[in-house]
Amino acid sequence: MMDIVTMSRNSMSQPSPIHLFFKRLFRRKLVFIATLVLGIIVLAAVLAPWVSPFKPDAIRMARRLKPPNDINWLGTDEFGRDILSRMIFGGRASLGIGAAVVLLSMSVGTVFGLLAGYVKGLDALIMRLADAMMALPDILLAIFLVAILGPSSGNVVLALSIVYAPRVVRVVRASTLVVSELPFVEAARALGVSTFRILRVHVLLNVASPILVQATFIFAYAVLAEAGLSFLGAGVPPEVPTWGTMIASGQQYADDSFWVVLFPGLAIVLAALSLQLIGDGLRDMLDPKLRKAL
Amino acid sequence: MTKPLLVVSNLSKEFVTSKGRLRAVEDVSFEIAAGEAFGLVGESGSGKSTIGRLVLRLIASSGGQVRFDGQAIDALPERKLKPFRAQAQMVFQDPFASLNPRLRVRDIIGEALDTHAIAQDRRTERIGELLEMVGLQKAHADRFPHEFSGGQRQRIGIARALAVEPKLIIADEPVSALDVSVQAQIINLLQDLRARFGLALLFISHDLDIVELLCERVAVLYLGRVMEIGPTERVMRHPRHPYTRALLAASPKADPDGPKARRLIMGDIPSPLDPPSGCVFRTRCPQAQSLCAQERPLLRQEQEGHQFACHFDLAREGEI
Numbered sequence: 001m002m003d004i005v006t007m008s009r010n011s012m013s014q015p016s017p018i019h020l021f022f023k024r025l026f027r028r029k030l031v032f033i034a035t036l037v038l039g040i041i042v043l044a045a046v047l048a049p050w051v052s053p054f055k056p057d058a059i060r061m062a063r064r065l066k067p068p069n070d071i072n073w074l075g076t077d078e079f080g081r082d083i084l085s086r087m088i089f090g091g092r093a094s095l096g097i098g099a100a101v102v103l104l105s106m107s108v109g110t111v112f113g114l115l116a117g118y119v120k121g122l123d124a125l126i127m128r129l130a131d132a133m134m135a136l137p138d139i140l141l142a143i144f145l146v147a148i149l150g151p152s153s154g155n156v157v158l159a160l161s162i163v164y165a166p167r168v169v170r171v172v173r174a175s176t177l178v179v180s181e182l183p184f185v186e187a188a189r190a191l192g193v194s195t196f197r198i199l200r201v202h203v204l205l206n207v208a209s210p211i212l213v214q215a216t217f218i219f220a221y222a223v224l225a226e227a228g229l230s231f232l233g234a235g236v237p238p239e240v241p242t243w244g245t246m247i248a249s250g251q252q253y254a255d256d257s258f259w260v261v262l263f264p265g266l267a268i269v270l271a272a273l274s275l276q277l278i279g280d281g282l283r284d285m286l287d288p289k290l291r292k293a294l
Numbered sequence: 295m296t297k298p299l300l301v302v303s304n305l306s307k308e309f310v311t312s313k314g315r316l317r318a319v320e321d322v323s324f325e326i327a328a329g330e331a332f333g334l335v336g337e338s339g340s341g342k343s344t345i346g347r348l349v350l351r352l353i354a355s356s357g358g359q360v361r362f363d364g365q366a367i368d369a370l371p372e373r374k375l376k377p378f379r380a381q382a383q384m385v386f387q388d389p390f391a392s393l394n395p396r397l398r399v400r401d402i403i404g405e406a407l408d409t410h411a412i413a414q415d416r417r418t419e420r421i422g423e424l425l426e427m428v429g430l431q432k433a434h435a436d437r438f439p440h441e442f443s444g445g446q447r448q449r450i451g452i453a454r455a456l457a458v459e460p461k462l463i464i465a466d467e468p469v470s471a472l473d474v475s476v477q478a479q480i481i482n483l484l485q486d487l488r489a490r491f492g493l494a495l496l497f498i499s500h501d502l503d504i505v506e507l508l509c510e511r512v513a514v515l516y517l518g519r520v521m522e523i524g525p526t527e528r529v530m531r532h533p534r535h536p537y538t539r540a541l542l543a544a545s546p547k548a549d550p551d552g553p554k555a556r557r558l559i560m561g562d563i564p565s566p567l568d569p570p571s572g573c574v575f576r577t578r579c580p581q582a583q584s585l586c587a588q589e590r591p592l593l594r595q596e597q598e599g600h601q602f603a604c605h606f607d608l609a610r611e612g613e614i
Binding site for chain 2: 183188192
């Protein structure tokens with residue numbers, strides 16, 4: 001009887017897990033605002049051809065370096081191109097590169113982190129390699145790698161993934177060490193479950209939350225680093241609009257025409273800040289020790 | 295005694311730590327017959343859980359031998375252990391950490407069936423049967439571990455162990471994390487299942503009363519070494535080792551008219567990093583003499599199957 005009562009209550013009135021997830025995440029106003037801001041930026045980038053007022057590469061030398069006005073809301077650059085339109089299209093490259101770096105560094109880092117944390121013999125090897133890579137400053141290592149690989153969007157993704165993968169390895173390894181000592185992993189081993197399945201089902205599922213949190217941080221770092229690389233001329237070729245290349249090519253006009261660099265810079269700050277705040281929110285929510293305080 | 299199911303001989307385990315070598319288990323030997331319940335008792339740190347893990351080869355031993363059904367388990371390569379994994383299973387102490395919180399009960403028990411390709415054509419039914427066997431319901435299969443109480447979770451853990459139809463179950467303090475009222479239920483369940491399937495049981499516990507209730511034979515461990523071993527009845531009623539006596543005296547008895555004098559042992563168990571010379575118990579033994587520091591007492595026979603490791607025969611020299 002009891003069971004029927006509790007089961008029907010579960011299926012009827014309990015909100016879905018996804019609903020609950022966002023309800024808890026948005027309990028902090030700042031996280032909600034950050035999600036909103038990021039949502040707008042992402043939406044604008046995805047819908048760029050429809051929402052941008054001008055073509056991003058439409059040159060009108062007659063209207064070069066105009067301050068923000070009622071036609072070009074955020075002004076024009078040195079070729080008379082509309083800053084807002086370039087920012088909207090630039091978001092595609094910046095966010096796209098960020099997302100690709102997250103995907104690549106996460107998958108590589110997770111695999112090596114799981115192996116380092118679970119297979120005793122591989123731990124020292126993988127971690128010393130990761131330490132060696134982390135000992136170099138991020139941007140220097142990235143510049144070095146792009147210099148070797150050649151400047152292109154794909155190579156920037158590759159270089160930044162190599163730079164950030166060791167961070168993922170560290171986080172995943174630490175969580176794996178904790179989880180693989182738990183009795184349910186021991187129980188699986190006592191059953192003769194394969195190592196592959198233990199890692200996939202028993203370890204990975206239980207280290208997913210720190211990985212998710214790390215993903216948001218790496219997204220933010222990657223957006224910043226892409227801008228930095230492009231600014232230094234070691235990133236995406238300058239003709240491709242990204243927030244970083246816009247600042248790079250506009251810097252020499254910044255003294256008289258601040259809007260050329262201010263607005264792309266603002267886009268970078270807003271995107272990175274939102275991602276960091278969302279990451280913080282996720283971490284606090286998923287950390288059971290902090291969960292009660294929220 | 296019939297041909298033993300499990301033979302553990304001279305088993306040792308040494309952990310290399312940053313502070314030196316830690317001898318967790320040293321020279322432990324015992325046998326368990328098919329269908330027999332064998333108890334391992336001792337204080338925390340006595341190496342009893344380590345022995346359970348060594349027997350299942352969840353950790354590698356440093357010396358000695360484990361034979362199961364005539365086969366040397368510790369000599370097998372990992373990939374050849376699978377048949378053994380279906381024969382010997384474990385029930386864990388912490389019911390909250392022994393079930394993967396992300397899996398439904400169906401998948402927790404199902405994993406055992408899938409790994410050994412058991413009942414694949416009637417998987418759902420079999421999971422339901424196993425749940426009912428341990429006193430739960432078929433409908434519980436769709437739930438997650440956090441929806442259950444500690445006792446219910448322990449039942450799920452037992453169902454998982456039973457899924458592969460083992461001959462031996464190692465129960466590592468299976469009730470010490472549970473309320474007393476629930477403890478009795480789980481003990482009864484283990485006893486029922488043992489009778490029903492002829493399971494052998496290696497019962498690891500610090501609770502002498504439960505061991506007396508459940509086990510036919512018992513070994514008393516101290517600092518990784520066997521102090522006394524024999525039929526539970528003999529060991530409990532006529533303990534020959536001072537440590538066994540002290541343990542029995544320290545365990546509370548619901549008998550107001552019983553002897554009041556308690557000979558409690560003082561202090562803590564010494565560090566296994568630096569065990570005392572000779573007899574490891576001598577630092578806390580009320581009867582220790584100079585011989586105890588020099589020579590390690592070997593197990594000696596008291597009666598058929600009852601052995602103890604002490605230089606002095608308490609019974610013959612009278613009560614000290």
